[in-house]
Each structure stands twice: as C-alpha cells, then as structure tokens.
Amino acid sequence: MNLDQLKSDWLGRIAAATDEGALEELRVAALGKKGEISLKMRDLGGMSPEERQVAGPALNALKDEVTTAIAAKKVALGDAALDERLKAEWLDVTLPARHRRVGTIHPVSQVTEEVTAIFADMGFAVAEGPQIETDWYNFDALNIPGHHPARAEMDTFYTHRAEGDDRPPHVLRTHTSPVQIRHMEAHGAPVRVIAPGRVYRADYDQTHTPMFHQVEGLAIDRDISMANLKWVLEEFFSAYFGTKVRTRFRASHFPFTEPSAEVDIQCSWEGGTVKVGEGSDWLEVLGSGMVHPKVLQAGGIDPAEWQGFAFGMGIDRIAMLKYGIPDLRAFFDSDLRWLRHYG
Numbered sequence: 001m002n003l004d005q006l007k008s009d010w011l012g013r014i015a016a017a018t019d020e021g022a023l024e025e026l027r028v029a030a031l032g033k034k035g036e037i038s039l040k041m042r043d044l045g046g047m048s049p050e051e052r053q054v055a056g057p058a059l060n061a062l063k064d065e066v067t068t069a070i071a072a073k074k075v076a077l078g079d080a081a082l083d084e085r086l087k088a089e090w091l092d093v094t095l096p097a098r099h100r101r102v103g104t105i106h107p108v109s110q111v112t113e114e115v116t117a118i119f120a121d122m123g124f125a126v127a128e129g130p131q132i133e134t135d136w137y138n139f140d141a142l143n144i145p146g147h148h149p150a151r152a153e154m155d156t157f158y159t160h161r162a163e164g165d166d167r168p169p170h171v172l173r174t175h176t177s178p179v180q181i182r183h184m185e186a187h188g189a190p191v192r193v194i195a196p197g198r199v200y201r202a203d204y205d206q207t208h209t210p211m212f213h214q215v216e217g218l219a220i221d222r223d224i225s226m227a228n229l230k231w232v233l234e235e236f237f238s239a240y241f242g243t244k245v246r247t248r249f250r251a252s253h254f255p256f257t258e259p260s261a262e263v264d265i266q267c268s269w270e271g272g273t274v275k276v277g278e279g280s281d282w283l284e285v286l287g288s289g290m291v292h293p294k295v296l297q298a299g300g301i302d303p304a305e306w307q308g309f310a311f312g313m314g315i316d317r318i319a320m321l322k323y324g325i326p327d328l329r330a331f332f333d334s335d336l337r338w339l340r341h342y343g
C-alpha cells in the first residue's frame, strides 16, 4: 500500500473518532510499539540506502502528520466535552436568591428572657420544676385547703389513673408556686428566686387559655418587708416598660400570703391601646404579699427566724401590654403571619 493511501486512511479514522477513548486506541494502533506506522519505520532497517533515503523522510512526515492530527482531535474532543458540560450544568448566577426566612423567637420567650435578665440584675436566680405536680406541692403546701374552689376540676386539670392504680392523681400545675416550695425545701433560706414557666387552668376565652405562662418571685431573708416588695416591683416594671412606672398596692387576699396585695401600674388608655408609666388610670398586673408562715413551714423554713415576700404575674399578660396584643389566644395559634409581625 502506498503512503498516501495510508495517510488518508489514518486521518480519516482520526477525524471520525467520537471520543477520547477511541482516539487513544487509534494512537496506539498507529504509533504505539506495535502500531502500523511504527512497524513500517522498523522496516527501514532492511532497506537499501537508496530506498531508505526516500522512505525515511516520507514515513517521518506521515508520523508527524498523524501525531498532529491526533493532538488536534484530542483538543477538539475535549472542547466538545466541555461544551456539553457547560450546556448541561449551566447556572444562571444572575437569578435572585431563593428567599430564606429566618425564624424569630416567640414574644413569650422574649419576655421571659427580659424578665429573667431584669431580676438577675437584682440578684434573683431562676428556679425550675415539674409541670405535673402532686396536689401537695400545688395546693396544700400553699395553704390552699382541700375544699378550696381552685382545686375543683372546673379549674384544674387532673391526671387520670388506670383501673386499679390507686396512686393519688397528679395535677397540671396551676401556677409556678410549687417550684418555689421545692426550692425552699432544697436550699433553705435566704432565698432570691424567680420561677417562670408554663401553667395550666381549665379555662378558655379571650383572656384565658388552658396553658399560659406565669412568673413568680420569692425573696426570703431575716428582715424583708412590704417596702422591699414595692421597690423590687417598681424597679422591675420601670426596667421592663423602659420608663418610670409607679405602682399602687390594693389590699387583697391569697391563702399563701398575709398581708396580700394586688398591684396596679399607672397607665393611660389612648384609643384602645394602653400607655404605661403615665396617666391617671391603673391596670392590675400582679398579685403579691408576705409569705404566709404556714407556707414557709411547708418549705421547711422557720417563720420565727425568716420572712419574705412573693408575687406572681402572667407573662402573656405583660407581653400583651408591652406589644399591644389584643387577644391572648393569638399567642398559641402558631399563625406565622402573627409570629412574624411580633417576633
């Protein structure tokens, strides 16, 4: 076969190669150790000097042309592969990013954190305890006697025992006072704690939900008086509402405090929303008093040696005041639009 025929055969095969694998096979078949062109180069040895003078340069030229053609085809195939990838993996980086919403913490969590921080600045630690309580810690220890209406099933959630299980029923705690009792039992006096948390009552309307949030405070020492209570509460409300807030104490009654006082804060009603810290109106926000001696005893503390004050308020309620939220039920509807607005 003459070299021209050989060249056009090989250049034709190289041009027709569909991918780099096939091209590599062609290179080996033409120029590898046993390649067709390599074998012809080897035949040069057996030729006469006159023949070799012609065949040598011609074969070298052929080898160069095939080598160049393979290199060019390799680039072409590589570019084609890249074009394929670019087409398949093309990404329009100018597209606007997909909007990722960030969560916000619930107003109740936010207010609980604020309340905790303000009382921490006044030396109060946070106490926690079980949400399912015995009626001893939830009622008896707080001097709430057996027949007291608060213990009725219409106000309190009781757990139900299986047949034959004669353990006394437990209750869903109706306030966080039991946490304070447990704290007194465990740590004795003096005491400076607040107890925030979920509480449960069998009630449901625009201002009551079966689960809501309360925070109670307890300060016990050797010479604590109502004056200390007034100061602590005025400090708290002024810090919480960010303005000087005056309080008004109205004599009241709770089984667990004596004397007891309901506390109002000064406010003004401006067209449906309440403005705290000014005006001639008053808004009841919490209950308080000096801890009843029987309750100190229930906590293992000697009332002849120690005394102190306690208070309790609704976290949801002061959150509604601060953020102007009209309906308590909205706190628990998990309506994202509402949460995003107040969160």
Ligand SMILES: CNC(=O)COc1cccc(Nc2cc(Cl)ccn2)c1
Pocket: 177, 178, 180, 181, 214, 216, 218, 254, 256, 257, 286, 287, 288, 289, 290, 291, 292, 295, 310, 311, 312, 313, 314
């Ligand atoms: C929303 N809360 C209210 O209207 C009334 O809550 C109050 C009132 C007065 C005292 C307390 N807590 C308390 C706790 C202990 Cl361990 C001893 C004595 N008292 C809670």
